[in-house]
Structure formats: structure tokens, C-alpha cells
Amino acid sequence: MHMPELPEMENYKRNLNQLLQNKMITDVIINREKSVNVAPILFIGAVRGTTIQAVERRAKHLLFRLSNNKVLLLHLMLGGWMYYSEEKDKPKRTVQVQLSFGEKHLYFIGLRLGYLHLYTEQEVEQELADLGPEPLDASFTEEQFLSYIEKKRGMLKLKLVDQHFLSGIGNCYSDEICYDARLLPESKLEDLSGDERSALYTSIRTVLPEATEIGGYMEHPLFVGDTKTGAYNDKCRVYDCEGQSCQRCGSKIVKTEISSKKTFFCPVCQH
């Protein structure tokens, strides 16, 4: 099961803007009330008939900006995914929420802890207020990063997946970033040398865009004929690669657990 992180949500964002921008939500079906934050009748009343003005990404969230200035805030959490198709191509899975656009529908699937919440613009900003910096923002320069982590402490992997530290990195890309930077996931942030800190920054700014451009590692496509989404699946160099040979040094990739998170690394070329 692959948990959507920044590259996956960015991939969704780009695709959904292409598919949905300026389209009207003609119908809403809520099969699981817990997926939404207000009574279904109110949710449907507020959403049906509006158009999608834009889809934005913040950390691992998507924001669907509606023409009535309301915002749908999506978090897929573990195992959630989306599919956009006509009824005849609807996935044979339980659909928690469905947004219809005429003949086509956006299906929200696997929302267990995930949700699609209805907010005002002010409310959504409150919801997202505690998120750390977006690691790919143009304004997040190396200089900014170095000064930002100056007084931060803790295990590298745990900092990387901490949404208050940085926005959008999860269990997979934290390992991929550590690998790329040749740093052990359990190393302490405060122990990193200047060069290692720079390498960390470079790897964050390399791994996440690469994965995004390739299409992320979601296991499900977004629409019929979508061959891009998920193309990063077999590009991971350590995540879920236990026992495989390290692409740099040939050693076996090791799986371990850090704070009950499965963690993969090369014991030889990561220090």
C-alpha cells in the first residue's frame, strides 16, 4: 500500500487542474459520512452547482477552490486514491465520496482516515496553519534551509516526516532523500556537518521534483489511459527494496524500523 506524499499529490494537482478546471460539480454522493465534516445534506447543498476554479496543493493536501469561495480540503492519508472516469469505468472498489461532472465522476476511494472537508477560505488556512515550509518553494533556498535547521534537533528520518518541520514528505521519500544524501535515517540532525546539511538540502530539492515529474508512485492511475501516474513505482532506490543491491555500491538494502516506521537504507554507503 502506497501512501500519497508530496509528489503524488502534486501529480494529482496537475492532472486535476487539466481535467476539472472551470467544470461544474453537477452532483455529489457521500457514501461514508465520516469522510466529510458537515451533515451530507449541507455538504451537498454547498458544493453542488459550483465550479472548480483551481486545484492547489499544500503539503499532502489538495484544495479544491469552488466558485462560491468555499474550499474542499482533501487528505488521502493511508491508501486513499482518486479515479476520474465515466460510470462504466468506475473502479470495483468502495467509493466513499463522489463528485460528478456531467457524465464523468471523480471517485474518492480508500478514505479510511482520509477526508474531504468543506471549509471557508479562512477555515482552511487555520487548518493548515501549523504546516512547515514547502520544501520546493522557490523561496526555500539553501541559505533559508541551513538557517531553519540551525536549532532543530532529532532523528533525521523523523524530522523529515514531521509535517511541522517540512511539508509533504512521508515514509517513502524520507528514505529516498536520506539515501540520495548518503545519510543514515537514524542520524541526528544536530550532528550533521555543513557539507551533510547541504547534501540534505540538495537531495530534498532533487528527489521530490524527480519523483513528481515522473508521476509519483501511486499504484492506481487517475483515468483511463493514464500511464504516467505511478511511473516512479519502480524507480525507488531503497523504499520497499529490502535485499536488493544498492545502485551505488552493490550492498544489500536493509530494512529496519524507526519509531514503528519501516525504514530502508544502504548500510554501506549511507553514513
Added chain:
DNA sequence: AGGGCAACCCGGACGC
């Protein structure tokens, strides 16, 4: 502040 941990949730994988 960091670190540990329980609770949340249920589709799907697995066993029989």
C-alpha cells in the same frame, strides 16, 4: 523540545 505510544479507521490480504 524530542521521543514514545495509543487511538483513529476499514479495505484487503490471508487462512481455513
Added chain:
DNA sequence: TGCGTCCGGGTTGCCC
């Protein structure tokens, strides 16, 4: 095929 059981994890909140 069908039924029962259990796992996975991002996030929050609480504790030390």
C-alpha cells in the same frame, strides 16, 4: 466461495 482475523500507517494528542 465465504467467513473470520489482522495489518497497515499519517496524524493527533497525551505523557514523560
